[in-house]
Amino acid sequence: MLAIVCPGQGAQKPGFLSPWRELPGVEDTLASLSEAGGVDLLRHGTESDADTIRDTAVAQPLLVAAGIIASAQLRAEGDLAPADAIAGHSVGELTAAALAGVLTDQDAMRLVAVRSTAMAQAAAAEPTSMAAVVGGAREDVLAAIERHGLHAANINSAQQVVAAGSVEAITALGEDGPAKARVIPLQVAGAFHTPYMAGAREELAAFVPSLTASDPSVPLISNAGGDVVTAGSRYLDQIVTQVASPVDWEACMGTLRERGVTAMLELAPAGTLIGLAKRDLRGIATASLNTPDDLEAARELVREHAGAAPIEDQEN
Numbered sequence: 001m002l003a004i005v006c007p008g009q010g011a012q013k014p015g016f017l018s019p020w021r022e023l024p025g026v027e028d029t030l031a032s033l034s035e036a037g038g039v040d041l042l043r044h045g046t047e048s049d050a051d052t053i054r055d056t057a058v059a060q061p062l063l064v065a066a067g068i069i070a071s072a073q074l075r076a077e078g079d080l081a082p083a084d085a086i087a088g089h090s091v092g093e094l095t096a097a098a099l100a101g102v103l104t105d106q107d108a109m110r111l112v113a114v115r116s117t118a119m120a121q122a123a124a125a126e127p128t129s130m131a132a133v134v135g136g137a138r139e140d141v142l143a144a145i146e147r148h149g150l151h152a153a154n155i156n157s158a159q160q161v162v163a164a165g166s167v168e169a170i171t172a173l174g175e176d177g178p179a180k181a182r183v184i185p186l187q188v189a190g191a192f193h194t195p196y197m198a199g200a201r202e203e204l205a206a207f208v209p210s211l212t213a214s215d216p217s218v219p220l221i222s223n224a225g226g227d228v229v230t231a232g233s234r235y236l237d238q239i240v241t242q243v244a245s246p247v248d249w250e251a252c253m254g255t256l257r258e259r260g261v262t263a264m265l266e267l268a269p270a271g272t273l274i275g276l277a278k279r280d281l282r283g284i285a286t287a288s289l290n291t292p293d294d295l296e297a298a299r300e301l302v303r304e305h306a307g308a309a310p311i312e313d314q315e316n
Helices: 026-037 041-046 050-054 056-074 092-099 105-124 138-147 167-175 195-210 232-242 249-258 272-280 292-305
Strands: 002-006 085-088 128-135 151-157 160-166 181-185 263-267 285-289
Touching: 002 056, 002 092, 002 292, 026 041, 026 056, 026 105, 041 050, 041 056, 050 056, 056 092, 056 105, 056 263, 056 292, 085 092, 085 249, 092 105, 092 232, 105 195, 128 138, 128 151, 128 167, 138 151, 138 160, 138 181, 151 249, 151 272, 160 167, 167 181, 195 232, 249 272, 263 272, 263 292, 272 285, 285 292
Parallel strands: 002 085, 002 263, 263 285
Antiparallel strands: 128 160, 128 181, 151 160
């Protein structure tokens, strides 16, 4: 069983789209996606520095576009079976929606444009931040986060929870964190996936009815508890809720384990989710599709592992 996964914000790197632009048709695709998303993807993906692409309104469209391009190039030869499951981390869920046919590529870019701008505006309303808490007992970690008035925004793995909230509280967590854990401040603009994003959720809720959602062509695993979602409208509802609610990637990996995943392919810019899988899904085959040089190895992984999933899927 093959799972294709799509990374979230923070995975972007300066120039990471440069190798892809050399392939036939990619610049035209980037131009079309740029128009839909209202951002110059070619410039930001090839020339802009780390500070520029850290901006939420730039980073999120870049990530969705990168996944769309990498997936299209993966299947350019036309002889590959579909993935047995698709999942995305945070904004990666919008990439997953495009890959699974819930949204067209252009509508995925329109949606990420609204999402990223709304989240950036919500983040600018007051100083907030996030920090990864690595290690420690889960109950101790959650208790420390609650004690400091923070939120558990991302449950990334058995050993990593991301706390979010006011800058002062994040600092206090670093000084008085849970036992046997490291608190690592993250370079992000705000407390994503918490009630601080309520305004962004409202904007998305107002925009989503303008989109046409199709049911996914492959099982989609949601950040909301790792559910397998087979209705496109339900998936979009969860994308709206997700901006102000926790991302439970640990639950997504648990669902993949239960379904018998044997391989995971992470789309560009890859590495983060594969790293988590190597710790929580030990023994599965993995591949990162970061540049065109990775395409053949990625195709081999698909040929070997795709098509082994059970037909029965949970309805949500």
